[in-house]
Amino acid sequence: MEQIELTYPASRNVNKKAHVGVVGSGDLEVLLEPAEGEVARVFIRTSVDGFRDTWKAVLDRFFAKYDGAVRIEINDAGATPGVVHLRLEQAVEVSER
């Protein structure tokens, strides 16, 4: 299991938290919570070691569009980058519903 932490700039507050996904094979769990300040922090725990660059690329792309001040926690059981991105978008959708 590898732990990865990433930080991104944020410019707006988020009101609601969201929980989506399951830590099942090829899937992941995303916990999104409002955070203080103009920053978004991401904490990742993944069962597959050695993919730090791939995680950073996926999160860079996600935060190129998303600007909420949040704390995101990811528990991953080997999801592909596409699945990770979809779950992140789903979490945002739930938090803004």
Place this chain on the structure above:
Amino acid sequence: MSSKGYSPDFFDRQSFIELDARERAKALFDEGTSRELVGPFDRVESPWLPMQGVTPQEDDGCVVMKGKIAGQAAVVVALEGAFQGGSVGEVSGAKMTAALDLACADNEKGIRTSAVILLETGGVRLQEANLGLAVIAEIMASILALRKYAPVICLTAGTVGCFGGMSLAAGLASYVVMTREARLGMNGPEVIEQENGSEEFDSSDRALIWAIHGGEQRYATGLADALVGDDTPQVANAIRLLVSKGIPPVHRSSQVALYRNRIAKLDTSQQWDPKEFRTLWITNDSNEDKR
């Protein structure tokens, strides 16, 4: 095929099996009455999995919800089959036991509270070995305490099924509800094959597995009390009916003489066909056994 060109029974249903544990639990309550207890944001996860390099889940694969079913207080505990095979560890087991014990305490205060346990599980979580085993004993004790006051209903919908220690817990339930897709058994097919060889049980023969462990067979042989389709309203309705029905006059697990006699009368020198077994198993009873 209908005139619409497709089978409406199949396409128009709202699958229950496709729901995750949280959605399943919520679907059983009267609308708008449920609330989750010790949810993922409370971060009560397994301390043992990360030590072994396994990613934990924030609810440890166990969802607890309180609310009303058929207008009565009820608690639903759902195991998430997709997380570690729905296995029961120290934390998920403690959540289940605490939920059952709180329901029991409410009953003692005169608030009738039923419990529904959604079992998609292979049993004890091997990474938490002895703690998992201990917690199964606690769950069974809690079921026995609660079922004196209100029904404890076990629902196995599939596709994981219910095996290992948790199948024993299911055996203690007031009622067992299954779908055709669900399986219920102590040892899973692969375990039996590993121990006694493929001549004893061929774990690649899916038709054989479902003919023995499947919901239809369990219902036909009286080990399940309701057989429901993979349809959310149908499942919720079956649960509502059983909650309203209350405690059964005699629990299945109390009928020791009945089951002992049934087993004693079986001729084990030959291989029974699962279909023939259905009639044989029930009709073997003499009148004095039916207590």
